[in-house]
Amino acid sequence: MENLKDKALNLLKNNIKKGYSKNFKRDFFYLSPDSVHFHQWFWDSCFHIIVMSKFEPEIAKKEFETLISVQQENGFIPHIIFWKWRLRDRFQKWWQKEVNSKKTNLFTAEIQPPVIGISLLEIYKNTNDLEFIKENIGKVEKYYLYLKEKRDPDKDGLISIITPMESGMDMCTHYDIAFGNTKHDPLETKKHITRILTQYKEWNWDPDKIFESSLFDVEDVSFNTIYCLGLYALAELYGEFDKNKQETIKKWADNVKEKIVHKLWFEEQEIYFSLYHHGASETPMEVKTISSLFPLTLSIPNFHLNHLLTHLQNEREFWSRYPLTSVSMDEPSFGPLTDTRHIWRGTTWINTNWFLANGLEKQGYTALAKKIARKTLELVVKSGYCEYYDPFDGHPGKAMRNFGWSTLAIDLIDLLNRN
Ligand code: GLC
Numbered sequence: 001m002e003n004l005k006d007k008a009l010n011l012l013k014n015n016i017k018k019g020y021s022k023n024f025k026r027d028f029f030y031l032s033p034d035s036v037h038f039h040q041w042f043w044d045s046c047f048h049i050i051v052m053s054k055f056e057p058e059i060a061k062k063e064f065e066t067l068i069s070v071q072q073e074n075g076f077i078p079h080i081i082f083w084k085w086r087l088r089d090r091f092q093k094w095w096q097k098e099v100n101s102k103k104t105n106l107f108t109a110e111i112q113p114p115v116i117g118i119s120l121l122e123i124y125k126n127t128n129d130l131e132f133i134k135e136n137i138g139k140v141e142k143y144y145l146y147l148k149e150k151r152d153p154d155k156d157g158l159i160s161i162i163t164p165m166e167s168g169m170d171m172c173t174h175y176d177i178a179f180g181n182t183k184h185d186p187l188e189t190k191k192h193i194t195r196i197l198t199q200y201k202e203w204n205w206d207p208d209k210i211f212e213s214s215l216f217d218v219e220d221v222s223f224n225t226i227y228c229l230g231l232y233a234l235a236e237l238y239g240e241f242d243k244n245k246q247e248t249i250k251k252w253a254d255n256v257k258e259k260i261v262h263k264l265w266f267e268e269q270e271i272y273f274s275l276y277h278h279g280a281s282e283t284p285m286e287v288k289t290i291s292s293l294f295p296l297t298l299s300i301p302n303f304h305l306n307h308l309l310t311h312l313q314n315e316r317e318f319w320s321r322y323p324l325t326s327v328s329m330d331e332p333s334f335g336p337l338t339d340t341r342h343i344w345r346g347t348t349w350i351n352t353n354w355f356l357a358n359g360l361e362k363q364g365y366t367a368l369a370k371k372i373a374r375k376t377l378e379l380v381v382k383s384g385y386c387e388y389y390d391p392f393d394g395h396p397g398k399a400m401r402n403f404g405w406s407t408l409a410i411d412l413i414d415l416l417n418r419n
Pocket of ligand 1: 037
């Protein structure tokens with residue numbers, strides 16, 4: 001296991017990007033997800049910070065500061081930040097579709113799952129540096145306020161995402177439904193994504209126009225669960241020096257949790273589903289994906305918990321040889337797996353295993369949490385730290401190698417060692 005830790009640290013250090021950015025006219029320091037994804041990705045960075053806090057907290061802090069330094073006046077923090085162009089980025093037309101070129105082409109106009117509160121808490125747990133927390137907590141809170149104020153058009157307390165990439169689970173098969181792609185052809189979903197990006201670009205990513213159009217307005221289970229976990233993390237941090245503030249943020253988080261439980265639970269199917277909006281109507285996207293299991297990380301009613309545990313452990317649903325699959329195996333949309341770059345359509349990912357193992361441990365399901373941790377580590381021993389894995393044979397196929405957030409597995413070693 002020590003060997004796994006050494007490898008993780010080496011990998012992360014090899015992905016360090018630093019220097020002076022002509023684009024931003026200031027210094028930067030971050031860890032790229034891997035060698036192909038050269039730039040800074042929001043939730044990847046948040047995961048790197050979580051792992052790095054355990055090894056070398058000073059590096060984690062620097063990455064945190066680089067990320068938060070791009071925060072906009074209204075609280076927004078982008079999903080990809082282009083500190084430095086490489087020649088080959090000129091040919092990367094896809095990322096160019098995701099920027100608001102009227103404003104800037106130095107970062108995308110989208111968001112990613114709000115893991116940042118959890119990252120700040122991890123920095124604190126590993127450093128006890130209250131000064132650092134005090135300096136940064138207001139900025140992080142401002143980001144969550146941005147989500148609350150600008151990304152909740154129906155004001156029900158749940159955040160809407162406007163592209164599948166905002167979920168971090170880009171091509172996950174429940175999004176096919178929001179595009180009317182009931183045959184689950186990944187190429188068709190890709191075409192729809194291109195269409196909405198082109199349209200948003202024409203509208204200069206104006207949120208009013210975007211929400212009015214309902215082209216893609218999704219209240220996603222995993223995104224909102226992470227939002228809620230991030231708020232609980234902030235409340236815990238405020239508890240160190242401002243009890244009133246702690247109370248306010250905790251209430252906010254409780255309210256988000258209540259909304260998840262009441263709006264996204266579907267009694268008949270005994271599972272959570274994300275919703276898509278069309279005008280005033282809201283429709284569940286009835287595909288069982290890893291997103292559906294995320295509320296297991298919150299304290300939800302017992303009968304919800306029991307049903308989710310059954311889905312998670314069912315060998316016909318999420319419990320494959322190398323669990324957890326990103327789409328339930330009994331869904332017609334399950335696959336393709338590792339032989340294409342149509343990602344999140346069934347493969348196993350370490351960041352989602354990490355969320356679920358930690359969440360289950362917190363809810364008192366220690367044995368199951370450890371089982372997930374053990375299986376995850378088995379994958380890393382077999383295939384290394386890859387972007388994703390085949391859930392049956394553990395092979396990474398076309399996945400990126402030396403992938404940063406998969407070092408979250410070393411946090412699962414600690415979970416295994418706890419009583
Ligand atoms: C893919 C993943 C996304 C991640 C990015 C960089 O787009 O779906 O979650 O942030 O790669 O690793």
